[in-house]
Amino acid sequence: MITIKHFRRLAAAGAAAALAVSSLLIQQPTANALGVTLHKMVVRYDYVQFTQVSDGCCYDNTLEVYGSVGAHTATGSFNEGNLPYRNFGTWGKDPCEVTWSYLWSASYGDCSRKVQVGVWPFADLHYCASNTYSTCPYYSYPDDNYLMLTVLSGETITFDVRMKDYDSASADDDVCVGSLTVGPFSDSQLSAMWWSNPFGGTIKMPWNGNGACSVHVTMYDY
Numbered sequence: 321m322i323t324i325k326h327f328r329r330l331a332a333a334g335a336a337a338a339l340a341v342s343s344l345l346i347q348q349p350t351a352n353a354l355g356v357t358l359h360k361m362v363v364r365y366d367y368v369q370f371t372q373v374s375d376g377c378c379y380d381n382t383l384e385v386y387g388s389v390g391a392h393t394a395t396g397s398f399n400e401g402n403l404p405y406r407n408f409g410t411w412g413k414d415p416c417e418v419t420w421s422y423l424w425s426a427s428y429g430d431c432s433r434k435v436q437v438g439v440w441p442f443a444d445l446h447y448c449a450s451n452t453y454s455t456c457p458y459y460s461y462p463d464d465n466y467l468m469l470t471v472l473s474g475e476t477i478t479f480d481v482r483m484k485d486y487d488s489a490s491a492d493d494d495v496c497v498g499s500l501t502v503g504p505f506s507d508s509q510l511s512a513m514w515w516s517n518p519f520g521g522t523i524k525m526p527w528n529g530n531g532a533c534s535v536h537v538t539m540y541d542y
């Protein structure tokens with residue numbers, strides 16, 4: 321049975337709890353409490369275009385490609401559990417080989433992609449989300465060609481691509497490696513990057529004897 325005295329004690333406890341919560345909020349202000357806008361940006365990797373490829377002897381014009389695409393900000397305020405890379409194939413290995421657009425299935429996520437001169441859409445692949453460009457923590461490939469990135473005004477954004485050609489008899493070759501750093505942008509510039517008016521960027525690697533490529537990436541405010 322709750323007496324008036326007990327009730328008062330419960331009410332006092334409730335007030336103390338509320339005070340504790342409010343002081344917690346004061347001690348640990350969120351970014352929004354400081355007047356900082358957190359822009360949730362969608363980064364979409366569109367395609368890679370290879371304008372020149374060579375796999376060495378005897379005019380071999382087919383590469384066996386694995387790699388990663390990624391995006392991060394200068395302060396590293398990622399979403400998605402701090403996983404700024406989307407990896408395909410198996411870094412440094414060649415467990416299986418399929419054509420770029422072979423069966424849209426995560427089962428082939430660890431396979432190298434056979435690549436010639438041409439345009440290859442990133443939407444055709446499955447990826448693992450990772451905190452490094454060279455590992456897939458769970459050896460599964462459930463992810464697509466999109467990343468979510470939290471961007472603050474005044475900080476730069478870097479897009480990076482690393483694609484290598486597997487070679488059984490020698491070290492693997494860089495065939496499309498590069499990065500593009502953009503910004504910093506203001507709040508209004510970031511907000512203006514709506515899906516119908518997105519930011520578009522191109523990462524390029526000039527011919528290095530193994531490959532020459534450009535990679536297109538799109539970014540918009542979510």
Ligand SMILES: [Ca+2]
Pocket residue numbers: 374375376485486487492493530
């Ligand atoms: Ca090669």
Ligand SMILES: [Ca+2]
Pocket residue numbers: 375382383384485486487488
């Ligand atoms: Ca090769």
